[in-house]
Amino acid sequence: MHYEAPIREPLIIGDKSYHDITVEVARPIETKAPRIWWFAFSLALLLFLWGIGCILYTIGEGIGTWGLNKTVGWAWDITNFVWWVGIGHAGTLISAVLLLFRQKWRMAINRSAEAMTIFSVVQAALFPGIHMGRLWLGWYVFPFPNQYGSLWVNFNSPLLWDVFAISTYFSVSLVFWYVGLVPDFAMIRDRAINPVQKHIYKILSFGWGGKAKHWQRFEELSLVLAGLATPLVLSVHTIVSMDFATSVIPGWHTTIFPPYFVAGAIFSGFAMVQTLLLIVRKMYKMEHYITLQHIEMMNIVIMLTGSIVGVAYITELFMAWYSGVEYEQYAFLNRATGPYWWAYWSMMTCNVFSPQFMWFKKLRTNLIFTFIISIVVNIGMWFERFVIIVTSLHRDYLPSSWSMFSPSFVDIGIFLGTIGFFFVLFLLYTRTFPVIAQAELKTILKSSGEYYKKEQKDHGEH
Amino acid sequence: MASTEKHIIVRALYDDDDVVLDAVKTVRDKGYHVHEVFSPFPIHGLDKAMGLAPTRLSVAGFLYGLAGLATSIVMTYYMMITDWPQNIGGKPSMSWGLNMPAFVPIMFELTVFFAAHLMVWTFWMKNKLYPGAEAQNDDPRLTDDKFLMEVELKGDKEALTALLKESGAIEISEA
Known part of the structure; x- marks a missing residue:
């Protein structure tokens, strides 16, 4: 029943029992934070506070505090929005798509990847919110009856589709994550000694007890939610890309955008998962669960999606030439050789060239190298959005209105602030939530644990 | 118990x-x-061994999804076609059928939204799980x-x- 081909590498290293998994997953919650955690948390908190200051300044003074001008009316805000949404995609991909494909290696990493999804969508949602100027009127993006008629939202607009897509994505990811967390919170609750902690985890665990019928429903629910989340995650970045693709700006108006954006999203998301997990496994000594094999698998995904993105870039260039539209041709020539050439070539280097190192097993199993590449990829993917957005806008149809964009300190501050906010949330999560889906992981111990696999090899199937 | x-x-x-x-x-x-x-943790095959009936949660999910789809159709029809039809970008709101392609993303999102959330609510209610509920297991080792x-x-x-x-x-x- 627990048979797995001996050629497959173990996913749980060492002679672990179910109890060992419980203890090791609960340890970060039950022990004091390491010094490095406090250091990282303080740094993230400072960035976050700086970001809040810049957001309040924007709301108080208006969008004029940003570096926008009448030609480049969309710049860092939408770049950051798309970047953060894209990062979120890998979490859903790991938890939903890999569940549908029955990939067991997802189990050690899905909890943190989903946490990353939720925290990064929070960052993304900030940007359209503050770009509205009057944040307190944000509810106007939803179809509420109002005193103007009612005047309804425009269901033909991709920006409204985006509202629905992001809201659905965020809320569905959140409940998907929470359903999986409940049995693990119950485990923490049952171990807690401190009465305050016990009470908090009692509330969080919803009273879960692990009855057979409940597990049956749990598994069915997880499967169906995964089935729903898979097309959902593809729809979200498709719709984000339609914000651009349905407009008539050269460089945006292309049908390749949806698959191209989705591949880019998965690419950047896996890079961020890689960054975060390398920190988590080191900080909490989770090397036996988040193994070198997990890192290698993710590097392969990064290599694959990076290459897809590369093909998309080249296809875009080809289509610009092949379309025969001189505006389209100029937009791409300007990207590669115009005043923003450095952004374009940074993007190309980081996204297309750097993942190709992962063809070499030595490099993709090297932790330091992986960490560096994961950061490089995220920088590259930020540049990709910047290139698409700013270089397509800054030289429009009328040469007299051509201009450049330079960010103000507020633009930079808000972006750094979201990075701070993201890490504040993630670091708090690693100390209060079980960072590994331990209930799920226990189901594969006998088939994929190193000890059991060795037993099986020595004594045959039992 | x-x-x-x-x-x-x-x-x-x-x-x-x-x-x-x-x-x-x-x-x-x-x-x-x-x-x-x-x-x-879930034990594969335990529900069959115990003789538990298969769960109908996914059937409920399908119906919830249909409800979401219906909601989106009614909503777009009412708001865009009957209550306040507008000519947006030279594309007038003539009939729901002609405008439907623009509503596909909304229809899809609401289908997923309804199916996912109502299924999860059903899951909590059927299992009597809610914030602050007493633990259903009286032995703490059962989650270990x-x-x-x-x-x-x-x-x-x-x-x-x-x-x-x-x-x-x-x-x-x-x-």
């Missing part, structure tokens, strides 16, 4: 998922009714590495105890 007036529940604790699964099969083969099994089978007593108690012992139980008690 609470024993009813008629039935006495015998609780047997195990320390392995395969052992408890075999025990469920053995006990049921002998004609006993397995009242409940608690486990720290122990497995509990509750069997309804029928006939001789000694015979059942012996059977449970033989099936690998490490602790036997009465509730």
Whole structure:
């Protein structure tokens, strides 16, 4: 029943029992934070506070505090929005798509990847919110009856589709994550000694007890939610890309955008998962669960999606030439050789060239190298959005209105602030939530644990 | 967990998922009714071994999805076609059928939204799970590495105890 081909590498290293998994997953919650955690948390908190200051300044003074001008009316805000949404995609991909494909290696990493999804969508949602100027009127993006008629939202607009897509994505990811967390919170609750902690985890665990019928429903629910989340995650970045693709700006108006954006999203998301997990496994000594094999698998995904993105870039260039539209041709020539050439070539280097190192097993199993590449990829993917957005806008149809964009300190501050906010949330999560889906992981111990696999090899199937 | 007036529940604790699964099969083969099994993680095949009916949660999910789809159709029809039709970008709102392609993303998102959220609500309600609920397991080891089978007593108690012992139980008690 627990048979797995001996050629497959173990996913749980060492002679672990179910109890060992419980203890090791609960340890970060039950022990004091390491010094490095406090250091990282303080740094993230400072960035976050700086970001809040810049957001309040924007709301108080208006969008004029940003570096926008009448030609480049969309710049860092939408770049950051798309970047953060894209990062979120890998979490859903790991938890939903890999569940549908029955990939067991997802189990050690899905909890943190989903946490990353939720925290990064929070960052993304900030940007359209503050770009509205009057944040307190944000509810106007939803179809509420109002005193103007009612005047309804425009269901033909991709920006409204985006509202629905992001809201659905965020809320569905959140409940998907929470359903999986409940049995693990119950485990923490049952171990807690401190009465305050016990009470908090009692509330969080919803009273879960692990009855057979409940597990049956749990598994069915997880499967169906995964089935729903898979097309959902593809729809979200498709719709984000339609914000651009349905407009008539050269460089945006292309049908390749949806698959191209989705591949880019998965690419950047896996890079961020890689960054975060390398920190988590080191900080909490989770090397036996988040193994070198997990890192290698993710590097392969990064290599694959990076290459897809590369093909998309080249296809875009080809289509610009092949379309025969001189505006389209100029937009791409300007990207590669115009005043923003450095952004374009940074993007190309980081996204297309750097993942190709992962063809070499030595490099993709090297932790330091992986960490560096994961950061490089995220920088590259930020540049990709910047290139698409700013270089397509800054030289429009009328040469007299051509201009450049330079960010103000507020633009930079808000972006750094979201990075701070993201890490504040993630670091708090690693100390209060079980960072590994331990209930799920226990189901594969006998088939994929190193000890059991060795037993099986020595004594045959039992 | 609470024993009813008629039935006495015998609780047997195990320390392995395969052992408890075999025990469920053995006990049921002998004609006993397995009242409940608690486990720290889902055991593959346990629901069949216990004779639990398949869950209809996914059927409910399908219906919820249809409800979401219907909502989106009614909503776009009412708001865009009848209540305040507008000519947006030279594309007038003539009929729902002609405008439908622009509504596909909304229809899809609401289908998913309804299906996912209502399924999760159904899951909480059917399982009586809510914030602050008392733990359904009274033994904290059941979320760690122990497995509990509750069997309804029928006939001789000694015979059942012996059977449970033989099936690998490490602790036997009465509730």
